[in-house]
Amino acid sequence: MGRLKKRADNRYTVTRTIEGKRYYFYGRTQAEARAKADAAGDRAKAGSPVRDATRTLSDWLAEWIETNLALSDRAESTKTMHAGYCRTWIIPTIGSVPLSLLSVNDINRLQLRMVAEGKAEATRRNCYTTLRKALDDAVTNGLLAANPTHRVRQPGVTRNEARFLEPREVTALLAATTSHRYSNVIRFILGTGLRRGEALALRWSDVDFENAQAKLRGSLTRRNGELVVSGVKTKASRRTIALSPSMVDLLKSQRAAQASERLHAGPRWGAHDFVFATTQGHPVDPQNILRTVRVAAKAAGLTAVTVHSLRHTYATAALLNGVALKVVSSNLGHASIQITADTYGHVTDDAARDAAAKVAKALGL
Template identity: 35%
Template sequence: MKGRIYRRCHCVDHNRRPLGTNCPQLADDKHGTWSFAVDLPSLDGKRKTMRRGGFATKREAQAELKKVHERVDSSVKTDDRETVAQYLIKWLGEKRHTLKPRTLFGYSEFVHKRINPHIGTIKLEQLRHEHVVRLVDTLIEEGRGPSTIKSVLAVLRSALSDAVRHKRLTHNAAQHVQPPAYRAPERQPWTAAQAAQFLDHIHGDRLAPLFEVLIGTGLRRGEVLALQWEDVDLDNRILRVRRSVTDVKGKLVIGAPKTKASAGWVGLSTRMVAVFERQRANQGAERAMWGEAYEDNDLVFARENGAMLRPEYVLKRFHALSETAGLPLVRLHDLRHLAASLMLQNGVPLPLVSKTLRHSQVSITADLYGHLSPEAAHAAADALGGVLDAAAAELRSERAARRATDLRPESMV
């Protein structure tokens, strides 16, 4: 695969046929432009010739031909006409088999609305670090937040990493591009007293058992809404997380839990057992009222007719009840945060909290929920102060005993 370099022009003969390399004016070094042609390897064994022209000098043509050789020698696919947009759309198509629907939807939004409008027309093989830096600058100018830009970069970086792994590119142009500085706001979950106030306020509300289960188990919203009675074993006080529901463009999609580690079992307190028993009784009354029209999907928490609850409705109801209870508005996911914080504050070891929340690593639990609440901070400070006070008291006692010994009359010693 050596290739050849030649000079040609766009002159035509009297029949309007291109003269190409046969133009007599090519004897003049300033006439025409330089091109190269090279045969590329193909899967079917047939010859595939790549021709590129329009180079001002022979040296430029040689340099481009050399790049083609380097890519072929590295087993990297050569397609200098594919754009970033074309590649990303194809990449999304491949990802639909491995990503969860909501994740795929988020990736698609970033590709079509944030990446392709700005760098989509650039040839994939010509994408450089500087292009991605300019993309970040443009997103900042548009008023996009640091969190959004970080997510956009993560999607682009992932797509280009796949291109490198699949021998489509030699390097990842987004690998070393840094997003703007961002520090996630520290969220303060409710205290135990506020949680008790909320549960007391919503007593008798149809969704009260659902919210109490969120607080008392640390389950995610999608996991609770997809929970079925066959997953709940009240005799042995455990429930199994097997499914989760998400809302993708208005369509409820049931799939696997968030991570592999999320699919596991959770222990239930006697309080939670009572909540589930109350929910079963309430649901039995609704089933009897609806009769044959009841949609029995075996869901623990459902609409009055048995149909699945929509996540957005549950969130709106939670905020409405929080407001009437006079409590600060928090996310539904903060109830999971609350469960973790209360366990940690009451001496439950971090590894056990991590297992209860079904995190894949203890470090995730520590990063997400290991921060100090004011109560925990005061308790820790008091414990440290108590140790220092005890050590100081012991030191004073030893000194007093030593002085007493030194002051005794010699005859008494």
């Protein structure tokens, strides 16, 4: 129960020893003081800290960036993104609040500031996710009993239907890329649905011609001015994809062309083993692929076409031609099938209607 004492200011104090340490709980009434002491005891029994830490949120985030975040298996680009949200938004807005006093209103205040400054839904959601992950780790580290972000509704994001190319548009785009060095990269992304960085990180040692498949181990990105292969976005992104006969032929053609360039470059050739490389064997800047798509799209008279449109085109064609949603999701490297369903909802609806008609016909209904 603990020892109850009335103070000179007419408040009450309950003194209780919890896990070998003495704590004092104050209240305007005896019931309030005892309730606080009981709550602390319940927290200790549940394995939570008796009291939340009084250190500021900014102090914890600085440590979190250097420890939990740095040691996580997230991609380097994701770690950089989370650290950026901490330094740009969270710390300047609510960083001075002690962890023990962090409330739902503080989290709402952060979101309201971002709204006031015109930040997009996706940006606000990413910032919320950063704070949620940091505070989850604070709970794990015994600094908080509960994460207040879980009492705040996650900011919604309006999903726009993915832009994909019709068959005639694909034909026009590919015709416009024939004179470009990286036309094979464009074709490969269209034929596999890979992300740009994944295609550019592919090495010959990852390609299995005999079994017509390729292993994806990383993504090529530019970080601190240098091109590096970082870890894949998620565990689902680390995958093996099947290669169609046309993609196998494309890679064989690419290998033959590269062998000629390697012979011409001689000792200047960079021994990186990249499937798609510069004329001297070095990694290809992802921006060059973006420029190739933009130039080719303009020449073909197409609008709103990006490198990601190629990935969407692959997924759309697969779904409309009866490939199971789970298979498409796996090929794309999505973290969950729900992401695929959300992104290609309009396509799966069409595929479902087509499937229903086929079943009815097969059953003679």
